[in-house]
Amino acid sequence: MTPDITPITMPKFGLAMTEGKIAGWLVEPGTQVTAGEELVDIETSKITNTFESPVAGLLRRHVAANGEMLPVGALIGIVADAAVADTDIDAFITRFQADFAAASDQPDGAEAADEPVMMQVGAHSLRVHDRGAGDGTPLVLIHGFGGDLKNWMLNHAALAHGRRVIAFDLPGHGGSSKDVGPGTLAFFADVTAQLLAHLDLSRVHVMGHSLGGGIALTLARTRPALVASLTLIAPAGLGPQINMDFINGFIEADRVRGLQDVLKYLVHDKSLIGRRMADDVLRYKRLDGAEAALRQVAEACFPGGKQGDDLRPVLAGADVPVTLIWGQADEILPVVQADGLPGSVTRHLLPAIGHMPQLESATAVNEVVGAFIGHEVATA
Amino acid sequence: MSKKSFRQAINEALRQEMRRDPTVILMGEDVAGGRGGSAGTQDAWGGVLGVTKGLYEEFGETRVLDTPITEASYIGAAAGAAVTGLRPVAELMFVDFVGCCLDQIMNQAAKFRYMFGGKARTPLVIRAMYGAGFNAAAQHSQALYPLFTHIPGLKVVIPSSPYEAKGLLISAIRDDDPVIFLENKVMYDVEEDVPDEPYAIPFGEANLTREGDDVTIVAFGRMVGMANEAADRLAKKGIGCTVIDPRTTSPLDSETILDCVADTGRLVIVDESSPRCNMATDIAALVAEEAFDSLRAPIRRVVPPHTPVPFATVLETLYMPSVEKIEAAVTATMNHRVTEKV
Numbered sequence: 001m002t003p004d005i006t007p008i009t010m011p012k013f014g015l016a017m018t019e020g021k022i023a024g025w026l027v028e029p030g031t032q033v034t035a036g037e038e039l040v041d042i043e044t045s046k047i048t049n050t051f052e053s054p055v056a057g058l059l060r061r062h063v064a065a066n067g068e069m070l071p072v073g074a075l076i077g078i079v080a081d082a083a084v085a086d087t088d089i090d091a092f093i094t095r096f097q098a099d100f101a102a103a104s105d106q107p108d109g110a111e112a113a114d115e116p117v118m119m120q121v122g123a124h125s126l127r128v129h130d131r132g133a134g135d136g137t138p139l140v141l142i143h144g145f146g147g148d149l150k151n152w153m154l155n156h157a158a159l160a161h162g163r164r165v166i167a168f169d170l171p172g173h174g175g176s177s178k179d180v181g182p183g184t185l186a187f188f189a190d191v192t193a194q195l196l197a198h199l200d201l202s203r204v205h206v207m208g209h210s211l212g213g214g215i216a217l218t219l220a221r222t223r224p225a226l227v228a229s230l231t232l233i234a235p236a237g238l239g240p241q242i243n244m245d246f247i248n249g250f251i252e253a254d255r256v257r258g259l260q261d262v263l264k265y266l267v268h269d270k271s272l273i274g275r276r277m278a279d280d281v282l283r284y285k286r287l288d289g290a291e292a293a294l295r296q297v298a299e300a301c302f303p304g305g306k307q308g309d310d311l312r313p314v315l316a317g318a319d320v321p322v323t324l325i326w327g328q329a330d331e332i333l334p335v336v337q338a339d340g341l342p343g344s345v346t347r348h349l350l351p352a353i354g355h356m357p358q359l360e361s362a363t364a365v366n367e368v369v370g371a372f373i374g375h376e377v378a379t380a
Numbered sequence: 381m382s383k384k385s386f387r388q389a390i391n392e393a394l395r396q397e398m399r400r401d402p403t404v405i406l407m408g409e410d411v412a413g414g415r416g417g418s419a420g421t422q423d424a425w426g427g428v429l430g431v432t433k434g435l436y437e438e439f440g441e442t443r444v445l446d447t448p449i450t451e452a453s454y455i456g457a458a459a460g461a462a463v464t465g466l467r468p469v470a471e472l473m474f475v476d477f478v479g480c481c482l483d484q485i486m487n488q489a490a491k492f493r494y495m496f497g498g499k500a501r502t503p504l505v506i507r508a509m510y511g512a513g514f515n516a517a518a519q520h521s522q523a524l525y526p527l528f529t530h531i532p533g534l535k536v537v538i539p540s541s542p543y544e545a546k547g548l549l550i551s552a553i554r555d556d557d558p559v560i561f562l563e564n565k566v567m568y569d570v571e572e573d574v575p576d577e578p579y580a581i582p583f584g585e586a587n588l589t590r591e592g593d594d595v596t597i598v599a600f601g602r603m604v605g606m607a608n609e610a611a612d613r614l615a616k617k618g619i620g621c622t623v624i625d626p627r628t629t630s631p632l633d634s635e636t637i638l639d640c641v642a643d644t645g646r647l648v649i650v651d652e653s654s655p656r657c658n659m660a661t662d663i664a665a666l667v668a669e670e671a672f673d674s675l676r677a678p679i680r681r682v683v684p685p686h687t688p689v690p691f692a693t694v695l696e697t698l699y700m701p702s703v704e705k706i707e708a709a710v711t712a713t714m715n716h717r718v719t720e721k722v
Binding site: 021065066067068069175178254255256274275276279283286287288289 | 381547575577578579580581582585587588591592612615616618620
């Protein structure tokens with residue numbers, strides 16, 4: 001019973017994260033912090049992310065030192081009022097560590113169940129991660145070219161409150177089967193519709209990133225009844241221009257070093273692209289059929305180095321609510337493609353953010369999306 | 381994706397490549413696993429290692445060939461089959477048995493491409509288990525990868541985990557040159573997530589299993605896991621280690637090693653093969669020659685003594701590199717202070 005002491009523990013960014021490294025404390029012990037203030041950079045196998053203080057108070061201790069690798073939930077620091085004695089903090093740490101060690105020995109059955117599963121949908125074997133429950137209209141997440149459901153690692157759990165949120169790997173991507181048929185947006189929209197039918201979902205919010213945004217727009221055109229709202233993050237289909245150095249480089253890179261340079265196009269803060277992130281992408285790209293699938297998609301969607309689909313008419317004609325999120329420093333699809341859209345489209349243009357706002361500015365994106373689809377539920 | 385053992389990962393690589401390409405065949409002593417025994421089963425053990433289990437049943441006796449106990453004949457036959465159109469995967473069982481068939485490997489398979497003016501391809505894989513720590517005594521415990529690395533014309537692969545084993549074996553089978561594929565015999569039951577689909581890991585690109593600013597550790601095969609554990613322990617003491625798994629000793633990704641040494645200025649090499657003319661000496665020479673100015677401390681090698689592998693368990697343990705020995709070497713290199721010459 002020590003209400004004045006708040007343990008700061010290793011956060012869990014996304015499902016795959018089991019441990020994290022203290023990349024660097026941003027606040028020294030003895031500093032007064034506010035709730036939401038940036039405390040410490042945490043490096044995971046995929047990304048480095050800043051962890052914000054959950055409470056206001058005095059940061060008393062760094063329990064974990066810079067460079068230390070710890071499991072999720074492990075004690076990394078202590079926030080406590082100045083009045084709390086050092087001996088009380090020592091006692092708290094000792095007790096926490098003993099409890100944590102004991103708990104770590106228990107098998108965590110509930111956690112293990114929250115994992116992606118393989119589903120046979122028509123001719124495709126899809127990796128699907130279905131999280132959350134509730135009365136809210138379900139939300140479906142569609143990743144972009146070369147991505148997979150882990151692109152939503154900082155959003156998926158955060159949005160899965162009061163509703164199901166379903167992320168999946170498109171054919172040709174991640175853990176799904178690698179046959180992409182013609183590789184067109186229409187093909188992927190059709191597979192998405194098949195998946196929704198398989199899951200018995202007749203109406204969903206759809207959030208798509210990049211190529212996935214183009215797929216979401218195509219779905220809204222071909223199956224308008226399915227789509228309750230559209231959240232488009234730097235979507236394809238709103239202009240011809242696309243960075244083909246990225247597309248071709250991504251397809252061709254088969255070594256970490258080359259790929260790491262290509263992945264830097266994705267973000268504004270280049271330090272986010274670690275070697276481990278490139279390793280992870282290579283694990284996918286090495287799978288038999290992955291490269292051929294990517295080539296097919298690039299050929300079908302970006303013929304002659306331009307985007308082949310013009311989906312602006314979908315937005316002009318649609319009576320579905322649309323939110324658009326775009327990083328102003330996007331190096332893949334230029335942010336000017338967000339201009340000249342109908343006034344009904346709510347635009348959020350994020351300064352100093354690249355092509356992946358859902359990773360680079362996860363908190364802002366989650367707030368925008370949470371408010372947008374939350375509002376839709378309230379007025380439905 | 382599911383958890384698979386090192387043994388299962390290799391079995392899956394063999395099975396998937398045999399399904400994909402009808403020219404892939406297996407040869408070796410007992411690879412069909414004791415068929416015709418009193419139990420009446422055709423595929424009882426899957427070889428002495430249990431690695432080829434189920435392959436005889438699926439692919440039959442024309443593609444899974446049990447050979448007599450005569451390495452010179454079947455390794456030679458495999459080399460000949462490779463140069464005339466098949467893709468044999470020959471199992472040498474213990475790598476120590478290479479003494480019986482070195483001519484077939486060193487003077488034949490390794491030389492075909494060069495001596496036939498680049499017109500011959502020899503897509504041969506020789507699998508063998510290596511390493512001490514299994515209490516298998518001096519004739520069944522050696523880590524002979526430096527021997528093969530020494531011979532131009534051979535590619536030499538040492539996987540450090542189940543994921544690595546599957547992807548590297550698939551690359552080995554698809555490669556048009558003779559590849560020596562070495563499996564640490566203590567690792568067959570190690571498990572990790574391995575994709576169900578086939579995938580190929582390219583040769584000559586090192587993998588970084590840990591990243592840190594203070595010391596570079598280069599380790600091979602089973603030593604990679606030990607180096608990782610040492611790095612994790614050292615991180616708690618504030619010492620950051622980069623661990624490099626070169627994956628292949630030939631070709632060797634010297635660029636990654638030199639880049640990391642340039643960043644850290646300190647190098648520890650963990651090599652369980654005999655210490656004279658091994659990978660540790662090879663890499664030490666490379667770094668001394670190419671990155672002398674980056675070094676802030678002498679290069680340290682964690683290697684066994686120059687003796688046969690002892691049979692007595694306590695001596696074998698003493699003989700082997702260990703997490704503690706790696707930690708001690710890293711700490712020593714961190715503590716080194718350069719003395720200025722007067």
